[in-house]
Amino acid sequence: MAKVVVDIAGKRPYDVRVAPGILQNLGEALRRLDRNPKALIITDLEVAKHYLNATKASLEDAGYHCSVITVPSGEEAKSVECAAEIWNAMADCKLNRDSLVVALGGGVIGDLAGFTGSTFMRGLPVVQVPTTLLSMVDSSVGGKTAINLEAGKNLVGTFCQPLYVCADIETLQTLPEREWACGCAEIAKSALIDSDDFFFWLCEHADQLAARNADVVQEAVVKSVVFKAQVVAADEQETKGVRECLNYGHTLAHAIETEAGYGVYSHGAAVAEGMRFAARLGVACCGTPLALVETQDHLLDELGLPALDLQADPERLLDLMFSDKKVRSNTLRFVLPRDVGDWEVVSLEPDVVLEHLRAWQQSLSCADQA
Numbered sequence: 001m002a003k004v005v006v007d008i009a010g011k012r013p014y015d016v017r018v019a020p021g022i023l024q025n026l027g028e029a030l031r032r033l034d035r036n037p038k039a040l041i042i043t044d045l046e047v048a049k050h051y052l053n054a055t056k057a058s059l060e061d062a063g064y065h066c067s068v069i070t071v072p073s074g075e076e077a078k079s080v081e082c083a084a085e086i087w088n089a090m091a092d093c094k095l096n097r098d099s100l101v102v103a104l105g106g107g108v109i110g111d112l113a114g115f116t117g118s119t120f121m122r123g124l125p126v127v128q129v130p131t132t133l134l135s136m137v138d139s140s141v142g143g144k145t146a147i148n149l150e151a152g153k154n155l156v157g158t159f160c161q162p163l164y165v166c167a168d169i170e171t172l173q174t175l176p177e178r179e180w181a182c183g184c185a186e187i188a189k190s191a192l193i194d195s196d197d198f199f200f201w202l203c204e205h206a207d208q209l210a211a212r213n214a215d216v217v218q219e220a221v222v223k224s225v226v227f228k229a230q231v232v233a234a235d236e237q238e239t240k241g242v243r244e245c246l247n248y249g250h251t252l253a254h255a256i257e258t259e260a261g262y263g264v265y266s267h268g269a270a271v272a273e274g275m276r277f278a279a280r281l282g283v284a285c286c287g288t289p290l291a292l293v294e295t296q297d298h299l300l301d302e303l304g305l306p307a308l309d310l311q312a313d314p315e316r317l318l319d320l321m322f323s324d325k326k327v328r329s330n331t332l333r334f335v336l337p338r339d340v341g342d343w344e345v346v347s348l349e350p351d352v353v354l355e356h357l358r359a360w361q362q363s364l365s366c367a368d369q370a
Helices: 022-031 045-061 080-092 107-122 133-139 169-174 177-194 196-210 214-234 243-247 250-260 267-285 290-302 314-321 350-369
Strands: 002-006 014-019 038-044 065-071 100-105 126-130 144-149 152-159 164-168 332-339 342-348
Touching (some): 002 214, 014 022, 014 214, 022 164, 038 045, 038 107, 045 065, 045 169, 080 107, 080 144, 100 107, 107 126, 107 144, 107 152, 126 133, 133 169, 133 177, 152 250, 164 169, 177 196, 177 214, 177 243, 177 332, 196 290, 214 243, 243 250, 243 332, 250 267, 250 314, 267 290, 267 342, 314 350
Parallel strands (some): 014 164, 038 065, 038 100, 100 126, 126 164
Antiparallel strands (some): 002 014, 144 152, 332 342
């Protein structure tokens, strides 16, 4: 079993455990941290079929009295309406400020359970049990929680560091191919931003990660969690400029997801496209080597993340980008790679971004015609 400790100044450190088969020990692990006997599991319909019984049994064997809230699967669950239903259910379950909220599922459940748990009674302790590759390497660690509005993705949220993270890689066996590639995009993002060691290790093992080799999967998850833990420890609430690196690829990605409709493209597919765009933007704005653009493209292709077949109005995408949380003083802020492990945040005027969006859309059209 691998253990990564997330240690943030002024906060209680928490463990991220990564190993096959550790879900069965979840209740025992939590008992060592928490003595309250009440727990609420929040999950979705698809995850519940596979892992709810095992999770509930582990908690009950450790002495917890468990309640369960099940929500529909998919990004649509991250809504104000669904959050309100959960808050009301929490009240009906008579949760108190010591009750545990257990987020069992992917990033949608982690966000939704984290947000509702952190706001009900001004905050309940939240345990993350990620069951997708994306949530293991990204959303379960670091404390960002959010729900969506019609105006954009993740616009209402909190910072809520979990009490504990249990990443059982055996739960990835039932993950659909689309969601597998989605997690690979976040691993690629972390690797490029982190270091030569991580990035070129991933390039060498991309085919094995795509094929779900168990040893490579566990190592990729651990490397990603170590990277994110270091970033979050240095800049928990994105006020020091360090945590902004995690937004690489996300400025365009969120606009794509909003324009296409949540769920049309996976979050990872949108992020991968955002990475392709940002690297090309970097060539023009901060000297990103063309070799890096080509290497990143090849890596994403190998991980099952080809360029999107997307036709969108550049002006509309630009408008959506201005709903992003990273906008400052009427300029858009992009994380751009100067090289592997070397990045900067660049503020760009709208007309500059629009020019590059038009060029990007033209390249997609040419590729489609070819």
